[in-house]
Structures are given as C-alpha cells and as structure tokens.
Amino acid sequence: MIDRVTVERIIDAAEITEVVSDFVNLKRRGINYLGLCPFHNEKTPSFTVSPSKGIFKCFGCGKGGTAVNFIMEHESLTYPEALKYLARKYHIDVVEKEETPEEKQQKDDRESMMIVSGFAQRFFTRYLWEEPEGRQVGLSYFRERGFRDDIVKKFELGFCPSGKSIFTEAAQKEGYLMEFLEKTGLAIRREEWVRDRFAGRVMFPIHNIAGRVIGFGGRILKAEADSAKYLNSPESEIYHKSRIVYGIFQAKREIARADKCFLVEGYTDVLSFHQSGIENVVASSGTALTSDQIRLIRRFTSNITILYDGDEAGIKASLRGIDLVLEEGMNVKVLLFPPGEDPDSFARKHSSSELLQHIAGNETDFIRFKTALLLRDAGNDPMARARLITDVIRSVAVIPDSIARSVYIKECSKLLGVEETILYSEVRKILRAKTGNPAFSPSLETPARTPRQVIFPQEKPGELDTEELELLRFLLKYCKIPLFEQEEDDGNLPGIISVGNFIISQLTESEIVSKKPVFQTIFREIAERLDDPDFNPGKYFLFHPDKIVSQTASSLLAEKWVESKRWKKAGAFTEKESDALDWLVPRIVNEYKLRKIKEMHLRLEEEIGSLQTTGDENRLFDLLAKIHNLKKLEKFLSDKLGNRTIN
C-alpha cells in the first residue's frame, strides 16, 4: 500500500504530456497536443492530450483519462503499479505502508517461489538447447511438431531431464531451498525419497501478466499408460490455474492493439497461432473457462472469439464458456474448426492470411451459433424445442446490458419463430428468479402514494443514460456552488443549499438512485464527502482507482460536454450554464426522475403482458395500482417540466 501523501505527490508531479510523450509522438495543436492513438489503429491522429486539464482522450476509440490511466492502459499495469511507474519517472520515493509480519512472510514466500520458478525455467531451457538428452528428445519433438526455433525461444520452452531428481539436486546445489521447490511443486518429497515432478517432460512455462514464471505445464513424450499426457504445476500461492490464461504475457499488447482476443484450448494452439503471425491469442489450458480468466482478458479488450475443436466435447465446452463471457458484458463469437481439425492442426496447414480468412468467414455470433446447434438437435420434437428456447433465453438473460439484450431478443425471435414479447417475459422470469427482486415479487402491500415510497427494481449494470450523465456532470462540476437558501426544519436559520446537497437529497428522498455501479459509486462517495471542505470532486474522481469511474469523470469533464446541446435545443438557453444553475439543476433532477418513472412504468407493463398467461389476479391488481400511481407522478413531473418531451 502506498500512503496517501505519496499518491498525491505522484499525481501532482505526473505531467500528462511528459508521460504520454514517452510512447506517442505529440504535436502541438492550439492549447492541446495531438498524436496517433496507441490504443487503436489509425492513420490520421485523433488522440488528444490536454495539458491544462491533465487528461488524454482519443476521439477514435474513446479511450481517455489521466496520466495514471494512460500508464495503466498502455503498460497493462494495475493502479498501484502505474503509480510506482510514475514515481520512478519523477524520482519520488514510494513510502509503502508498514506490512504485518504475516503479510511480509507471505510476500517473501511468494517472491521466493517466483525466483525458484524463474531458475527452473532457465534450467529447463538451457537443458533443451545444450544437453544431448534435451536436444535429442525435447528439441527434436518441437521441431517434428513443426515449431520454429524462434517460437520455442519466445515461449521459453524447455526440457526436464529424465531420471529421479536431477533438477532438484541442481537447484539445491545452487542454493535454492527445498521448502520453495516443494511449495511450487517442482520437487515432490516423501520421507524416504525426493523426485522431480516433471522428469522426462517437455516444459511449457506459464507466465503471469508481468512476464514472470509462476508455473509449468509438462508434456510426457513416451506413451506410458499410467501417466497423464499433460501435467501441470499444483495450485500454489503464486499459481492459480483458474486465474491465469496461458500466453497472456506474450499476447497482451496485440490483444489491446487488435481489440480482440482469440481463446484456444491448449499450449500448442497458442504456439501455432504465434508462428502464423497471429499473436492476440490465449489458452484456458485444460480448465473450464472461469470468470477470473475472462476478467483478465477484459483488461485488454471486450471482444473475444472462442475457437474450439469441431468435436462434440469442444462444442459443449464452448457452450459452457459462452454464458460466462456474456455475463462479464463482453462480445463473444464462436468458431468451430472442421471435423478432425483443431486450431493447432489448422494453423499449421494454412498460411496466416488463410487462417485469418477462415476465422473472419466462419466466426459466428453466439446466439446464432447456439440456436443453430440446438435447433439441429431438437428437430421437430415440440418438447425439445421448448427446452431449446429456454436454454437460449437463459444465455440472453445473463447479458448485463439491457440494450444488447434486446438486440439478441429480436434476433432470437427471428431464428426461433417465437414472438418477441414471449421471449421478453421469459427473460424477465429468469432475471426475477435470480435477483429475488422485491418490486416484482407478488405482494398485497398498498401501492405507493408519493415518489418517496416508490421502490425501484434492480437494474443490471449498463451504460449510463443521458439524464444520469447530466446529473453526474453537474455533481462533478458544480458540487459546491450555492444553489439557494432554504429554511431549516427546526429553526429560523436559513441554510445554504449547494448543488451537491440539492441533487443528493432529492434523489435519496425519492429512492431513485440509479443502480448502475458507476453512478452509485460516484453518488455515494460524493454524499460521504459533502461536508469535507477540501473535497474537490473533479480531481477526486479523475484519479479514482476504479478505472471505469475515472474514465466516466474524464469524459464528463472533457470539452464536448461544456455546452450541452440539450439545453440549447430546449430553447431558453442563452446564458452561461454556470449562471443558470438555479433553474437548470432542479430541471435536470426532475427529468431524471421522470425517466426513472417511465422505465418503471415500462417494466410493469411488460410484467402485465407476461401475467396474462398465468392469470394471477392479485398480482394483476397490484400492478395496475402501481401503474396508476406512476402515471400520476409522470403527469405531475411532465407538467412541472412544461410538457417538453426529452429523449
């Protein structure tokens, strides 16, 4: 942990043009600087750096943020790592918080395990290239498989000598402790003997995102009935196989640049792709795909294409993977190879342009893929078709973004020949069962009378809508500006109500704070700091450790928001925004409320639609009463807003 004072010193010292210039050739353009975006492919520069605001923004791909964000993104570092990077650049001593002895011990253990793993990798690699057994057995295996020497070197492949414990003995002779050889699983010790886990295997070191070796996969070359073809390092403090994907270190830059990641199954698939010149590829290596692995990939792109063998097992494996990927809000495509082929064999038989062509021509959007597959199995059996619909809809329901969901529902409706409304009600059923949403559970409670008592249903996280963005922008820009005086409840003393006070109290009272995580975070953290005289929301959120929050803040504070087109369209806007806060702020609060109430209304209507099949009269009555109440509120707010429709 870096202490707060140091963090602030680093942030103050990090001059955005200096930081970016290390990686991008910047040219002055007016008060800003312009260059070619390092995050997407472009020929004309749309990457802008504003020294006065301390932020960068690409108008091509949308990436933007502070100097810290730039380093995180460009160097693929975490927030604290990026701070340390900047500290080194500006010669600031990083004072880390005192660690407890346990933390220290654990860190030392982890470090020792990494060091011994690094030694093992170098030992195995040297053995592969320099020792007769390594060359005759290991290197010739890779060459027979068609791997070029540069690929064998790039992935630091190696060979563990056969024989009982040649590696372990060599390591001990070099001063590495048995404790860490055992903890990393490189050595196996029993009371009466010690042996090398990987003896006689070709070695695939597994690198973490920073490029350090954390584990190994070893492949046996002799056909022995009693040993597995591939053997992995055991789970340890440094190696969790469910949290790492093979090849991420070698692929991360290209994944970010291509804005796409190919996911294959095995080590050799990754190697073959690199050999073909396709480097944005990782492997889940044997485990079923996990959410942690997907989140790791999502640090570099939100587009993923899953490539699997064309056999039945491969197909089933990709179906399991898809729902997980969708759940993380990523775009997913699927590609099966022809029967009898896998990504490895296909890549070896074809040139890289043929391989890319095959991928582009055959990758299928997941919904078409799953639907086509299941339709084939179901044939004309009505029961099987019903199960199929539920199955496909279950996948659609996990998508966090409601707009993306509705696109898929349209698509499904066409493919399955089922009406959209029916699919919608299926999705709602699944979502309801999942969240246990009180607003949707049957009850006989009296309907709400005032906005204060309206309970709003859970939303899945998603993009912020216009009103939410406007509210956040006002909170960030004008939080502390006095809005008007208000008499306090108990006495006669007038209190000054700031923009921040007003927005937060209005929304909290009517319980309509958006459930979207970014909105909630900013809203909550402002609410907690309203009374802090040193609180500067703009700066605070620009440097927020949550990347999505800081990006939201930087895009809200960027130039294009300064004059909101919406206000101009509304007609009355001739003054400067900051001079018109007393009517702008209440207005945007009311527009926000109106939007939320309309959304609520829509959801209730949808539920009524789905109720018609079950005929639950109590629930129907309940819903109608709620809708009646919402309609009154809608009218009240529309009147207040002068009946202008805002979209």
Ligand SMILES: [Zn+2]
């Ligand atoms: Zn860009």
